[in-house]
Amino acid sequence: MLVFHTIKESAAPTAVALGCFDGLHIGHQKVIYRAVAGHELGLSPTVFTFDASPLSDLCGKGAPRLMTNSEKLHLLEKLGIEQVYMPAFSEVRDFSAEDFVTKILDGMFHAQRVCCGFNFHFGAGGRADSEELARLCASRGIETLIVPEVDVDGLPVSSTRIRALIGEGRVEEAAGLLGRRFGYTFPVEHGRQLGRELGMPTINQRIPEGFVLPRFGVYASLVRVDGRVYCGVTNIGVKPTVGSDHVLSETWILDYGGNLYGRAIPVELVGFIRPERKFDSMDELKQAVYENAETARRMVKSARFGE
Structure with missing residues (x-):
């Protein structure tokens, strides 16, 4: 898959999916699939x-992200996309809607099909909507496919709804909207080795500022290491028993004892076990972690999404 961080001319005619696509949830995927279907017409799915939310540029701070750019690119490639243009928003911020269609979609991407969601906005100030996109594209002979709202349990699927569910610890419901488990891939850092001293070594991953924060507490998780999938017990929080001042994901990978320091390891949250709490003794903490491990194994075994 080709990735461009600035706007360049496409070497082939394209079917272009437009959007921020944070989380790449099931609604986003419907937009992506329509672009991928353009391959049958000789178009390059694009x-x-x-590279960041437009709100970050306009307001200085965007909504917490559901995925990193590298995770987004990895999933787009799995979905069948051949080219991704991921420029800074500032590169197109001042384009009028008409200029965006004529100079970029037509002039640079040679688009013959354009796909977007029903609530897509573009052009300077975000003043143009999906209907305006269809009108402008039609004037250039470009097909436009607009994906309608996707509902689950009577409510629209959106990145905002998914962020709220994750913030409440309802990761199983979030998975239903994402079409996969919510997870993250961050480097493993050195910790205080407390888990190793207790006979349950953990991997520590700092959750960066600007990334969505799950509800603090303990989760059943799945961890992918070297092509294998392991059950895990993950604590999200500030480590109240030992003291800490930043949000950390700390995972005990059951049935694994290798050294993962410095590696970016994928962790997927399967289900919420209990809130974070402080223990009076290390023995009490150790007993609770073993109980969490048994609960995690049961939850992973019955999880909606397989390995």
């Missing part, structure tokens, strides 16, 4: 997105 995504136009941004």
